[in-house]
Amino acid sequence: MELRALVPEGPIERKWERRRFEVKLVNPANKRRYHVIVVGSGLAGASAAATLAELGYRVSCFCYQDSPRRAHSIAAQGGINAAKNYQNDGDSVWRLFYDTVKGGDFRAREANVYRLAEVSANIIDQCVAQGVPFAREYGGTLANRSFGGAQVSRTFYARGQTGQQLLLGAYQALERQVALGRVAMYPRAEMLDLVVVDGKARGIVVRDLVTGAVSSHAGDAVVLATGGYANVYYLSTNAKGCNVTATWRAYKRGAAFANPCFTQIHPTCVPPAGEYQSKLTLMSESLRNDGRIWLPRRQGDHRPPQDIPDAERDYYLERFYPSFGNLAPRDIASRRAKEMCDQGLGVGPGGQGVYLDFRDAILRLGRDVVAERYGNLFEMYERITGENPYDTPMRIYPAPHYTMGGLWVDYNLMSTLDGLFVIGEANFADHGANRLGASALMQGLADGYFILPYTIGNYLAQTKPAEVPAEHTAFRSVQAEVAARSTTLLGVTGTRSVDSLHRELGTLLWDRCGMARTGAGLRAAIDGVRALRERFWKDVYVGGRGEDLNQALEKAGRVADFMEFAELMCEDALHREESCGGHFREEYQTAEGEARRDDARFAYVAAWEYTGASERPRLHKEPLAFEHVPLAQRSYK
Amino acid sequence: MNLTLHVWRQPDGRTAGRFETYEARDVSPAMSFLELLDVVNEGLIARREEPIAFDHDCREGICGACGMVINGRPHGPRRATTACQLHLRQFTDGDELWIEPWRARAFPVVKDLIVNRSAFDRLIQAGGFVSVNTGGAPEANTIPVPKPAAERAMDAAECIGCGACVAACPNASAMLYVAAKVAHLALLPQGQPERARRVVSMVDAMDAEGFGACTNHAECTAACPKEIAIDFIAQLNRDYAHGLLHRLSGGV
């Protein structure tokens, strides 16, 4: 395997333009002879499927949800960045590029990030034309806010539901193509494997989640837009169905998996309430603008928080970071919270929580102002916890939220397998080791609307249409493997439910490969994952039949893949002997406890190649050069 | 707390269903309603029985996947709250709960509490979009949108497509869903070119899917997790009348 990034020559501002000129074009009359398979219908998948169909390709789009509109992009709250400079505050493509590379802690490919910043403006134009009801000024122009500590206001938003509105825009564009007969939509269909013939992705095998029927779909190219793998931790802010299966299966068929250890933990989530907790809910980070984070100084202080006097409270973020205080970046705020809780100082059920207190804000600003700013969030918190944040401090806890790692792709968004394209959160892409707020939506739509539709043409132009039909023996054998796997899962006559084993895996990873990692911990985690995986295949009980709607079987397949993937994730974290972005190795920190990057040894993308079930994965390195953004250390003291 | 659950069980769309009774012992009031079902399912799995099938995904009230009628109320008793965000503290110890799927001809039962809501997707296919290809968009600030119009469009656009409006309606009508989509696009300048065609086409599609007629009970609004107002239904009717006139005058 060779990693060829295929970044165009020339100055960074001209690279994308150059590539668009270089790519081979498919004759418009020929486009409908090409069939593209898109897996996933979130921002990236829906926008790609719609755009490819508009261009004239035949598209099949698959999603596991009952409707493409429910993909998890829908849950994104904050907003979407774009270098429009509408606020005249000095924003530019260059500044967005710079902020994203730096925010990603110098582990992203410069050329990709520059292109992302470049097309960001087109996204807003496109979405507005679709009827996305972005927030407006009284004059009728688009409103912006500053987000995630950015120095400029470049975030476009639609109340607290930006992801929903953008996804509905893409979904509507997609349904329009369905109505025109150019997209065949397959809801409640889960991709269970990729079919590769002679090194080229030729199609997928899917399971119809209603009837259980397993079928083959052949295409001239396969696009994976299947999101991230934060659910490997069991508890995350991801939707329950989010999974690694599509990308993991592609990995096992020959696509390299890049930087799997780069995960993002969000600091302001509602803490778990008990053993039965099924997912975590994120609350907007904006809460930290006025809320103060603290814990009781004394361990086992069970007084109601209101009764604890200031002298006995530890406003630890303000103590550690006098200048940034409660606004310290996501990773730092998250790590500190977990550290404090690990010392037994945490509050709430299981000691997993820190207070986020609005008492002082209410005194300073008045209840009305606080209600105006955070009323909706307070209501949501009250709905979940039954506690009223006006009277008693909120409890928050970090939760896995986004994964920067994913399948390795070149500048054209093609993986190491020919004909397999990966877009959105599913690729390792543009966020490096840490994603900035409001950048996920931007990347998903950039990939789907404006990048993939060009670059996929280049591949297709060099491919004969329908070369490998679904009747090919390769499909038959993969289909048989998929069926056998289901049969095996159903045949295990253990006693443990899938969820209980998944929860165990999650706890293990959260402790060992979560916010803070150590070499010893990761080695233990790898052993733990292997042991757990073995137990999974012995102890699990799935029940029901394969030829039926069987949610336990769906989960079992996903968890089985998580069990394999987790090992790679730990392996990657173990090999990366530095701290950067969301990856914090305790051995590699400064005297003040900050992340210490090691650019000399680790300024590369770690792309892992599958070499067999019992073999160690092979590491390939794509060196990263920073020619435009000078390498610098983050500091928030 | 302890709860008694009567849950609708139906193996598939072709087989008749019935209520089964389950006891949930020592569940926590801090649990969400779907977590209660998770716990019941864990018990069923332990007894080698088939778990209750129900749609769910984000579990934070935005994807619109979950939905079931709990004691006669879609998404349960709490206003503006989806089933996934409903917590057991809304109930009292010893309560008996009846849990059923959405019931409408246009939403056939798939299994247990899962129904097929693809009719909603087909309504969007009928015209719930702006026909603009990628790349063909003018600069975003070229067309100003008055703030009140944008806000009201957003009020309508918040719809999560869960189908509670249909479930709650005594007539199983989809008017609120269609009204929300029609209004969202009709309130924005970008929606104007196709406005007349969109509304007529979506209304026709709504009838073809077999949804009932609105008789203005306003149950939809009460059940809607986003509390979408029935004013939008009046707007839909108004737009539809305009659309028909437009068509009569040869405009469509």
Place this chain on the structure above:
Amino acid sequence: MRSLIGQKMLMAVSGALLLGYLVLHMIGNLKVFQGPAHFNAYAEGLRVLGAPLLGRGQALWIVRIILLAAVGVHIWSAIAVTRASWRARPAGYQRLELVETTYAARTMRWGAAIIVLYVIYHLLDFTFGRVNPGFVPGDVYRNVVASFRIFPVALAYVIANVFVGLHVYHGVWSGAQTLGLNRAPSDRWRRRGAAVFALLLTAGYLLVPLAVITGRLR
């Protein structure tokens, strides 16, 4: 117009016509308090309305034909809409709790059936005189008083008119909604307006039988 919304619009428009008639009828009824001479003259006036262009009773027949058509359209669309709604939910709920609707909205259908039955009786009573005790054509005052002296007849009239009031209360608001006249965000006063209107209309109708029963009219 084949769509359900189209049918409901027909229902709303025909309902509006019938409502206009109800208002005029109610105002006419109240003339009974001016005494037999006035009231009978008013009734006679209706027969010669439009003279000399129209012959005796012709205006009345035009109105009757319009009303009959409106009733026909109203009932036809109601049946069509109701059937569509019943079809839309073949399997009902074990339990469906209605929280927002009103008694008026829920009684639109069978309340209407009561009204139809009553209207038939009403026509037999006062127009055709078939069930009126000692019907005297032209002496409208006498016919009214004679009929309402019978307690069950007066009671039936009261009950029917209460349903008319409920029907009008929901119908006015609902019809405005169907015709798209309701605009955000003033739903509350529109509902109250409909209630006040329905109340006044019903009160106007009920005054006559109550006056007869209590002996104010004899």
